[in-house]
Amino acid sequence: MILALRTDKPEAELYLIDSSGHEVSKHAWEAHRQLAATLVETIQAFLQDNDLEASKLTGLIIFPGAGSFTGLRIGTTVANALAYSHLLPIASGEGEEWIADGLTRLQDAQSGQYVIPKYDKEPNITKPKA
Numbered sequence: 001m002i003l004a005l006r007t008d009k010p011e012a013e014l015y016l017i018d019s020s021g022h023e024v025s026k027h028a029w030e031a032h033r034q035l036a037a038t039l040v041e042t043i044q045a046f047l048q049d050n051d052l053e054a055s056k057l058t059g060l061i062i063f064p065g066a067g068s069f070t071g072l073r074i075g076t077t078v079a080n081a082l083a084y085s086h087l088l089p090i091a092s093g094e095g096e097e098w099i100a101d102g103l104t105r106l107q108d109a110q111s112g113q114y115v116i117p118k119y120d121k122e123p124n125i126t127k128p129k130a
Helices: 032-049 069-085 098-106
Strands: 002-006 011-017 023-030 059-062 090-092
Touching: 002 032, 002 069, 002 098, 011 032, 011 098, 023 032, 032 069, 059 069, 059 098, 069 090, 090 098
Parallel strands: 002 059, 059 090
Antiparallel strands: 002 011, 011 023
């Protein structure tokens, strides 16, 4: 099974994809400003609900953006850490058919590689208040 993550917008999405590319399960939740606090536990619960352990995954796909700077940063960090810790290949998928694109890229991916988010603009970092 392949785990796919999308964290570029307020509603985060998780998918389980089988080896033939078919969607087995999907979970979406309004994560918005709670993404960092909910992503890891939601992934764990999603896998458990599908009688699957992270160690049994065969790969990961992530939507790299464009989208929310913080959402993309959190999502790619968690996905890269999960891939690294379980020696899984990881790939990004772009466009409306991001999962299909990611499946194609995953065929050439190897464990130890990582993905980076694609931001559509510079971050808006405000100056600290004096």
